[in-house]
Amino acid sequence: MNRETTLPGHEPASRHHNPLLLACLAPATAFFTAFWLLPAVLLVALPAEKGWQTYFLVLTDSRYMWSMINTTLLSLVTTITTLLIGGAVGIYLARRRFAGRQVLLSLLTAPLAFPGVIIGFFIILLGGRQGWFADLGSALGMGRVTFAYGLTGLFLGYLYFSLPRAIAAYTAAADAMDPQLEEAARVLGASRWDITRDVWLPQLAPTTVACGAIVFATAMGAFGTAFTLSSKFEVIPITIYNEFTNYANFALAASLSITLGLVTWAVLFFARVAGTTSSGA
Template structure:
């Protein structure tokens, strides 16, 4: 009995030590750092125009990428789940191949397409026009984030569509429902939890993406790059910590809302 009483604490001890050393202590230090320069440092993102613009850029870009990715990913994922054709698995593997690439490689792909020496610039010069570049601004970041996020949405929606209850769709069709009505009354409710969960993950990934932004964000600053500049170029650790806390709170809030709405949607469906 004594050995069994201590078995669970002994098993939990390594996990607790790891949690304490690599998560709790760094987070507590992160939260405490801004106080060294005054409590107003916690609100610097709301009082400084540069940081506020960087946060607004990050939010707008993340929301746009999330919405576009959900629309494209759901259409492609549902189509692949509902259609059987030769080479389907190969196509799905190619579509999800970017999952194996780090963000820096995705940024490099966009530079090869829209950079100063990219394909679009070379084509413009070949036809006697000016060299068109878009890799280093908002459009380049948007395309890179979309390319990085789309495989996750495709894989998620394909799995969700395969698990859908086809009897509901068949019953609606037998009652004379149109394709639009089936999408509205069957597909959307069935895929609502998937959409919320996938959208939250896509948004959080876009908010915190660094490798892609580091490669491309020379004309459009986002919060991860702002944080990197503060603690690397200026050694302003307190300000970098404050910006990190703001980024974490915004991302956590979106994930929390998605979980709440996702759970309530699932209960309502049952």
């Protein structure tokens, strides 16, 4: 029978470390409780003040339901487009070495520093009532062409906001791919499509899943860009903002926030499961 033995006057190290670990955890625990756990509990409890049916208004009221559908579909289209363009550009930049490559990569990822409001302003400068396209259309006799304040403007704004993240992620992932696998496939007579399907896609799958989840979650909760551009197309963050700011309907705003959080959390959860599965495959 083995027993823990200690020298006289010495205690096990774990007994000395436990108080220190607790002291280190205390600030983090207090911060987590005060600024996440408590607000989350209050948010979940708030709709109950007006009855349990408030939790399900997003399913029973057509206006809120369509706002959620609009947001989800726009986020899905933005995510798919971002992954396709970002993947193509990222892989190209990772596999090609040319003069000015680093400058180009820096320019492509520069929008990471811009908030959503600035990106919305960029879209307005292009497709707003006083934008470049409006001036061009007027000069060509086509009238003042605008697209900034509806679905097209929102999509372009979301895409502009998301692409730099995808390009940076795919460039790093493509740089880390094992070139020997591709070379072996070429020696065995694999076509370009076979290499893309059997070599590139499996190695880039974790990046695709993780990047797609982040882009989708960001698009679902985007406020600055939507606030600037969504005068003709309502999305759920603007609906929530209107409910608690313009109408002081805090219970309904909380209910919509819970729904938005659940949808986004579900996507992130399944993306994590899928990423774990693809990494272990």
